[in-house]
Amino acid sequence: MSDPADLTIGAAGRALRSGDLSAAELTEAVLQRAAITESHLHAYLVLDQDGARAAAAAADAALARGEDRGPLHGIPVALKDNMVTRGLETTCSSQILAGYVPPYDATVVDRLRAAGAVITGKTNLDEFAMGSSTENSAYGPTRNPWDTDRVPGGSSGGAAAVVAAGSALAALGSDTGGSIRQPAALCGVVGVKPTYGLVSRYGLVAFASSLDQIGPITRNVADAADLLAVIAGYDPDDATSYRGDLPAMAGSLDAGPDGLRVGVVEELSGEGIDPEVLAGFRGAVEALAESGATIEELSLPAAGYGLSAYYLIAPAEASANLARFDGVRYGLRVDGATTEEMMARTRADGFGPEVQRRILLGTYALSAGYYDAFYGQAQKVRTLIADEFARAFERVDVLVSPTSPTTAFRLGDRTDDPLAMYLSDVCAVPANLAGIPAASVPVGLDERGLPIGFQVMAPALGEEVLFRAAAAVEALAGFRDRPALATSEVAA
Amino acid sequence: MTGWEAVIGLETHVELATRSKMFCRCPVSFGEDPNTVCCPTCLGLPGALPVPNETAIDYIIRIGLALDCTVEEHSLFHRKNYFYPDLPKNYQISQYDVPICVGGHLDIVMDGEHRRVGITRVHMEEDTGKSLHVGDSGRIHEAAGSLLDFNRSGVPLVEIVTEPDLRSPEEARTYARELQALILALGVSDARLEEGSMRFDANVSVRPAGSGDYGTRAEIKNMNSLRSLERAIAYEIDRQVKLVEGGGEVVQETRHWDEGDGRTHAMRSKEESEDYRYFQEPDLVPLHVDDAWRERVRASLPELPQARRARLEGLGIDAVAAATLVAGDGLAGMFEEAVAAGADPRAAANWLTGEVVAHLRRTDGDLAATGLEAGHLAELDAMVRDGKLSATAAKDVLAGVLAGEGSPAAVAEGRDLIQVTDTAALEAEVEAVLAANADAVSKIRDGDMKPVGFLVGQVMKATGGKADPRQVSELVRAKAAGG
Amino acid sequence: MPIDIDVAKVARLARLALDPEELERLQGQLGAILEHAARVQALPTEGVPPTSHPLPMVNAFRPDEVRPPLAREAVLSQAPDEAGGYFRVPPILEQG
Ligand SMILES: [Mg+2]
Numbered sequence A: 001m002s003d004p005a006d007l008t009i010g011a012a013g014r015a016l017r018s019g020d021l022s023a024a025e026l027t028e029a030v031l032q033r034a035a036i037t038e039s040h041l042h043a044y045l046v047l048d049q050d051g052a053r054a055a056a057a058a059a060d061a062a063l064a065r066g067e068d069r070g071p072l073h074g075i076p077v078a079l080k081d082n083m084v085t086r087g088l089e090t091t092c093s094s095q096i097l098a099g100y101v102p103p104y105d106a107t108v109v110d111r112l113r114a115a116g117a118v119i120t121g122k123t124n125l126d127e128f129a130m131g132s133s134t135e136n137s138a139y140g141p142t143r144n145p146w147d148t149d150r151v152p153g154g155s156s157g158g159a160a161a162v163v164a165a166g167s168a169l170a171a172l173g174s175d176t177g178g179s180i181r182q183p184a185a186l187c188g189v190v191g192v193k194p195t196y197g198l199v200s201r202y203g204l205v206a207f208a209s210s211l212d213q214i215g216p217i218t219r220n221v222a223d224a225a226d227l228l229a230v231i232a233g234y235d236p237d238d239a240t241s242y243r244g245d246l247p248a249m250a251g252s253l254d255a256g257p258d259g260l261r262v263g264v265v266e267e268l269s270g271e272g273i274d275p276e277v278l279a280g281f282r283g284a285v286e287a288l289a290e291s292g293a294t295i296e297e298l299s300l301p302a303a304g305y306g307l308s309a310y311y312l313i314a315p316a317e318a319s320a321n322l323a324r325f326d327g328v329r330y331g332l333r334v335d336g337a338t339t340e341e342m343m344a345r346t347r348a349d350g351f352g353p354e355v356q357r358r359i360l361l362g363t364y365a366l367s368a369g370y371y372d373a374f375y376g377q378a379q380k381v382r383t384l385i386a387d388e389f390a391r392a393f394e395r396v397d398v399l400v401s402p403t404s405p406t407t408a409f410r411l412g413d414r415t416d417d418p419l420a421m422y423l424s425d426v427c428a429v430p431a432n433l434a435g436i437p438a439a440s441v442p443v444g445l446d447e448r449g450l451p452i453g454f455q456v457m458a459p460a461l462g463e464e465v466l467f468r469a470a471a472a473v474e475a476l477a478g479f480r481d482r483p484a485l486a487t488s489e490v491a492a
Numbered sequence B: 001m002t003g004w005e006a007v008i009g010l011e012t013h014v015e016l017a018t019r020s021k022m023f024c025r026c027p028v029s030f031g032e033d034p035n036t037v038c039c040p041t042c043l044g045l046p047g048a049l050p051v052p053n054e055t056a057i058d059y060i061i062r063i064g065l066a067l068d069c070t071v072e073e074h075s076l077f078h079r080k081n082y083f084y085p086d087l088p089k090n091y092q093i094s095q096y097d098v099p100i101c102v103g104g105h106l107d108i109v110m111d112g113e114h115r116r117v118g119i120t121r122v123h124m125e126e127d128t129g130k131s132l133h134v135g136d137s138g139r140i141h142e143a144a145g146s147l148l149d150f151n152r153s154g155v156p157l158v159e160i161v162t163e164p165d166l167r168s169p170e171e172a173r174t175y176a177r178e179l180q181a182l183i184l185a186l187g188v189s190d191a192r193l194e195e196g197s198m199r200f201d202a203n204v205s206v207r208p209a210g211s212g213d214y215g216t217r218a219e220i221k222n223m224n225s226l227r228s229l230e231r232a233i234a235y236e237i238d239r240q241v242k243l244v245e246g247g248g249e250v251v252q253e254t255r256h257w258d259e260g261d262g263r264t265h266a267m268r269s270k271e272e273s274e275d276y277r278y279f280q281e282p283d284l285v286p287l288h289v290d291d292a293w294r295e296r297v298r299a300s301l302p303e304l305p306q307a308r309r310a311r312l313e314g315l316g317i318d319a320v321a322a323a324t325l326v327a328g329d330g331l332a333g334m335f336e337e338a339v340a341a342g343a344d345p346r347a348a349a350n351w352l353t354g355e356v357v358a359h360l361r362r363t364d365g366d367l368a369a370t371g372l373e374a375g376h377l378a379e380l381d382a383m384v385r386d387g388k389l390s391a392t393a394a395k396d397v398l399a400g401v402l403a404g405e406g407s408p409a410a411v412a413e414g415r416d417l418i419q420v421t422d423t424a425a426l427e428a429e430v431e432a433v434l435a436a437n438a439d440a441v442s443k444i445r446d447g448d449m450k451p452v453g454f455l456v457g458q459v460m461k462a463t464g465g466k467a468d469p470r471q472v473s474e475l476v477r478a479k480a481a482g483g
Numbered sequence C: 001m002p003i004d005i006d007v008a009k010v011a012r013l014a015r016l017a018l019d020p021e022e023l024e025r026l027q028g029q030l031g032a033i034l035e036h037a038a039r040v041q042a043l044p045t046e047g048v049p050p051t052s053h054p055l056p057m058v059n060a061f062r063p064d065e066v067r068p069p070l071a072r073e074a075v076l077s078q079a080p081d082e083a084g085g086y087f088r089v090p091p092i093l094e095q096g
């Protein structure tokens, strides 16, 4: 059997139940992989070896008792470090939360533990999930397992990197404007942003409350469906969590592309997209057509304004969400003669440049005299975008586009040009604004051997058809490559 | 301040007496050790979220309905952004352009007149923590530092805003007392000013009497009793009038009432404090109060002070007495019981609003602590009507009852106040007085009735005031004329 | 063309103590970002309601029930400064 660290959740689960593999062995393999890859990647901020080993032992004991908690039982899963973990440092990659140890667990963490998952640790991110390269981390950037001179994408770059590299079988990321899908695309793994409200945000350190959603990052679509099924569901501690029946995530996984109505979003699939990425995307669309899917080119003009609206709405919400970091109750404090001075210094020293930019942007967009022209107008454009998607879904089952305009770029390439950095999310943000589910599936490599991501979007609560389409794309693309770092020859 | 008119509006914050806080499950409890009633949500910890308390919404609808407000079918929570260390998230979840209750009124009685005070809005928000300024000389900016306790953080807070309808400190105090009585009657808060579970801010401006437009207003804070509310407003009106008459200008500012020196002081204003950057709270979904919900709450309303006053007035007592009875703790209840037990409404009301209220004020005790029972008032009234007690004697008896000397009968006995109605005994007294005042008697015989009053007085004196004056004067006339 | 904003005032509102050079640098960056963001103003939106929430939901409440609060040790464990069970801060300039 190959290195257990490279197994999918499905395969590992079968091995655990057949007795060919124990959760302890699986966890050791993953920790060993991390021991090798972390020096290259810096994908983990906290690797909780003791916690993971204890959880693995408990999982084995439970299985031995005949207690099977389901697909995640005994599976090593990593958490993006903006989900709070009781007793385990949670910093959101920010100086302002250096050494912060939360007194409670996020709801998703409770659900993972209850499902028997083995939590390996906390992964690196752009500070407070603000960025698209994981370079905005106060604790240093994470590198891309496919090419360590390049970024893994962001903000869930650490989470995507550990799944690609084998230092976890799966991870939870958060997606406010592409932060799961874009790094998944750049790291050649599967990433899913669920319908807004499907997964509790309780314990997710808020970036933009009306856009944030936690979702799975995995090695294949089936794993993503299984992981999402475990973390999704109503939470009385989150007033925005969805109270209705959950979609059958894996219900139509094997239904295939035949008869699937696919809409290609022109505004997200042409101008500004790297030719190689476009070629990879078009190739996958062709394959769908050849296997019985009907393809329609659709124009969603308002979606073209998504990025502009996003960079008003998200910063506005962030400016309030991040106001609580003031040096009074927890985290960093920089002294001052008065409380006002202490707060202003603490925030100036504790927040990195990108976070400060967004706080200022959002404060401005909400301030007297500018609200209507900026935040107010963006909220209306958001309505136009949502309506446009709703109308499109009357004609097609899913909408598709490239996930990211480019493959992984070099560290430092965009750090001096915020706008260029923001543009890497141009295809991703409309789904957040509309609150609909979207997935990224790897469909191939560019000439440099870097993964290309294919984005599928479905109607709100349309996870079943989302996973069906994603699985079809995955099967047709037959993408099996692993990054050099993950192959045992290099690893050894 | 003749020639000037004051324009006053009040903003009242009321802490609701729910079991748990507004957005988290921490208990609402006072006097606990600092920071022992807190959780991730009311501490503003990273990742924590608010979930509204349904009972708090019921309570605010109660208040809105009691104030005759329109309960909006759709309303929203907003974030009010400002940095202050006792505000854990550095924004307060409140309501902005779409509050839950709008456009009501509260009727009050001023010097016997019914006055209507407009209510602009009633909205839901969350309370802040408490900051304690140490090394304190009273002046906050001289404090060596501040201590923060977040037990109060997140307690449900209802803000009730009036129109600028009040015209005098007394009227403001009357409104405040009436509102407090209403809140207590609704059972949604203990409405204690001293403990801060009911807090008033006053917007005060002055203008030439009869002028239609408004002067620049100052907002007065930190008044923790009805008395200080009245004093602070009176001081502020006086200050503004003197200022304007001296050629100065009132500046729009927040002023702090100092109970110690009896003045209001300009507070160092928050920088950019006007720009709260309100926006809809994305962690919460809109409120939708349908007819069924609203009517369910309406059906649960108790009788309100206003209605109760009207009912008491219906029993034949005046507005002032009714207002005093309803405002006082337990007075209206005892009044109704006494009347039910047969007491004359006017007599019972006079005793309760007169002797009883005076006694309570003097001893500043409460009604329950006195020896007085509703039955006593009926008994007292009966004794007066049967001529057993004179009106004056009845007041003495009541004083005895209040002092705990027992029932009216017992007190009347004990204080020896029962009127002499035994005719024989009385005739003897009358004859003795007539005998001692022959010339007065002869005047009467000659048709000059002036001395009658004098003779009656003599008899009353002789009987130690226990005789019935009417009976005495009849006997005097009869015997003097008879000869 | 880049939008000119009073960064110093916005920084005060946002409680960020930034020095003149930083304000200078941010001036340009924010101006450029806002210029791109301002494209939303090109779309006609008369009569379009704003969306604050992606899913149409109302009335998410909880019953009025209590849950034991955190132990004070947990409440204060992360405090930068505390005294006698309170969080402690430097003197507060502005009155609440
Ligand atoms: Mg208020």
Ligand SMILES: [Zn+2]
Pocket: B021, B024, B025, B026, B037, B038, B039, B040, B041, B042, B043, B154
């Ligand atoms: Zn709490």
